[in-house]
Amino acid sequence: MTEPLIRIEGIAKRYTGRGGAAATVFEDIHFGIDPGEFVCLIGHSGCGKTTILNILAGLEPATAGYVFVGGREIGGPSLDRAVIFQSHALMPWLTVMGNIAFAVTSRWPGWSKARVRDHCQEYIDLVNLTGAEKKRPSELSGGMKQRVGIARALAIRPSMLLMDEPFSALDALTRGMLQEEVLRICAETRQTVFMITHDVDEAILLGDKIILMTNGPHAKIAEIVVNTLPRNRNRHDLHRHPHYYRIRNHLIEFLVDRSRAFSEESAAGGYESRNPPLTRPGLDEGLSGVSGIPAARPPKPMVVVAK
Amino acid sequence: MGWRAPALSVLLFLLFVGVWHAATLPTAAERTVDAEYAKLVGAAAATGQKSSFPAPADVAGKIWTHLKEPFYDKGPNDKGIGIQLAYSLARVLAGYLLAALVAIPIGFLIGMSPLVYRALDPFIQVLKPISPLAWMPLALFTLKDSGVSAVFVIFICSLWPMLINTAFGVAAVRREWLNVAKTLEVGPLRKAFRVILPAAAPTIMTGMRISIGIAWLVIVADEMLVGGTGIGYFVWNEWNNLSITNILTAILAIGLVGMVLDLMLARLTRLVTFPE
Numbered sequence: 226m227t228e229p230l231i232r233i234e235g236i237a238k239r240y241t242g243r244g245g246a247a248a249t250v251f252e253d254i255h256f257g258i259d260p261g262e263f264v265c266l267i268g269h270s271g272c273g274k275t276t277i278l279n280i281l282a283g284l285e286p287a288t289a290g291y292v293f294v295g296g297r298e299i300g301g302p303s304l305d306r307a308v309i310f311q312s313h314a315l316m317p318w319l320t321v322m323g324n325i326a327f328a329v330t331s332r333w334p335g336w337s338k339a340r341v342r343d344h345c346q347e348y349i350d351l352v353n354l355t356g357a358e359k360k361r362p363s364e365l366s367g368g369m370k371q372r373v374g375i376a377r378a379l380a381i382r383p384s385m386l387l388m389d390e391p392f393s394a395l396d397a398l399t400r401g402m403l404q405e406e407v408l409r410i411c412a413e414t415r416q417t418v419f420m421i422t423h424d425v426d427e428a429i430l431l432g433d434k435i436i437l438m439t440n441g442p443h444a445k446i447a448e449i450v451v452n453t454l455p456r457n458r459n460r461h462d463l464h465r466h467p468h469y470y471r472i473r474n475h476l477i478e479f480l481v482d483r484s485r486a487f488s489e490e491s492a493a494g495g496y497e498s499r500n501p502p503l504t505r506p507g508l509d510e511g512l513s514g515v516s517g518i519p520a521a522r523p524p525k526p527m528v529v530v531a532k
Numbered sequence: 533m534g535w536r537a538p539a540l541s542v543l544l545f546l547l548f549v550g551v552w553h554a555a556t557l558p559t560a561a562e563r564t565v566d567a568e569y570a571k572l573v574g575a576a577a578a579t580g581q582k583s584s585f586p587a588p589a590d591v592a593g594k595i596w597t598h599l600k601e602p603f604y605d606k607g608p609n610d611k612g613i614g615i616q617l618a619y620s621l622a623r624v625l626a627g628y629l630l631a632a633l634v635a636i637p638i639g640f641l642i643g644m645s646p647l648v649y650r651a652l653d654p655f656i657q658v659l660k661p662i663s664p665l666a667w668m669p670l671a672l673f674t675l676k677d678s679g680v681s682a683v684f685v686i687f688i689c690s691l692w693p694m695l696i697n698t699a700f701g702v703a704a705v706r707r708e709w710l711n712v713a714k715t716l717e718v719g720p721l722r723k724a725f726r727v728i729l730p731a732a733a734p735t736i737m738t739g740m741r742i743s744i745g746i747a748w749l750v751i752v753a754d755e756m757l758v759g760g761t762g763i764g765y766f767v768w769n770e771w772n773n774l775s776i777t778n779i780l781t782a783i784l785a786i787g788l789v790g791m792v793l794d795l796m797l798a799r800l801t802r803l804v805t806f807p808e
Contacts, residue, residue: 282715283714283715284711284714284715301714302714302715302716302717303715303717304715304716304717306715307715308711308712308715310708310711310712312708314706314708314709314711314712316709316712316727316730316731317806317807317808318730318731318733318804318806319730327716327726328716331716331717331718331722332716361806361807363806363807363808381716
């Protein structure tokens, strides 16, 4: 087995409340991300999704456990792991070009002004913001701001992109457009991505793997769903694929019922937090929730537990 | 709306001048005073033909003479109003800039470190409400120079608003911008100058604007105490000369200069303010 780009081993977050009682947000989180993989983490609010992302980014320490990148334990934030923040986090006193150039000159302090400008321009063009270089964030729409955030993160050529619900503050139309663009950019650049979301469709569209997290406190990874839809998926005919509703129903069923009652389910045995089950609901004939969708493949085992 | 507000301003001004003019009209009533005293103060004052408070026309005339020759220098007690204002401005700028040099770096430290904030807070709370003039005797005693003491008083009164606003502005820099700097592995100096300073600049500038206002308020009392030169000294000297017209001219000049200082700082504040 190849070494994943990023490996999370048993991280946990606990807060000491009043009177010394520790409140555990999540614990025993194990997973890995392979190079070029797009991994989504889905779960209800309060299960510590953002905290996990912040730990991966190095912005917050974990109470227990380790995060390894390329086999080495991380010791803080790094230019190798770029973050796209939920609130875009652009600096309002800088232009679009200035915001991206700030990141680029942080990455390569020795670069000449012309080289920095050319490099920034390349990424401004990539996110379709050509012509808006001299605008300030206050003059941009929410979607355009998030595009700048994406360009800023990609411009430093990180080995890993961390996205914290990047589209949750946008309207549905803009969100859809940006999701497609992220899909296109990631396909072009083979970027490794870890994304937090609470949107099931977004997870199915973007994620190669979808990590399901149970509700907090004491949140855990319940299972890792492998997205069996082809990698060149797009928003328009995604729902026509026979796997789509199977995966979608599986995810919704998890979010509605199982995320709450997972502790009972796992107590029944067979669950190991070190190796959360890897499932492929897309291949499960029995789960086809919408009638009239023909089975695409011959029957296969319902749940494949890897390793 | 565009022209009505200025028109109203002009109207109010004319009304004010009119009332003033009417109030200072010569009274015909004969007044009997001691003949000796009448000789001493001059016939006009003794008979009450002319009000002792100058009429608007007198003040306007005085302003005109000052405007014609603002920079004359006829010895230590007779200098043009322009020269006096220049002395005052020099003192204010010296004390104010010194205060900025001290307050902004310390404010940065306080804003960045909760420990330093808590350690320095009691001192600031005690020192802040002290009238700057209360420091004057201490300054005269230790610095042994009235000119330096005057600047020190300006320094101490400009210090607090800048210090407190800088600390507040730096502490209030959004966590997300600091997180961006962190994930970009930005060094401490670059973070201070490229992230924290621009983010806190509007708040710092507001503190600087409050400070220049206070410094200009304090300079008059400061110079009345110290004496020698400056607009405050000029006012006190003209009080001793019983020249109300000169005092009124100086009051107007103080107001105008204060307004210009405030406008300049407001302009600078706008330059560093960013729309969200």
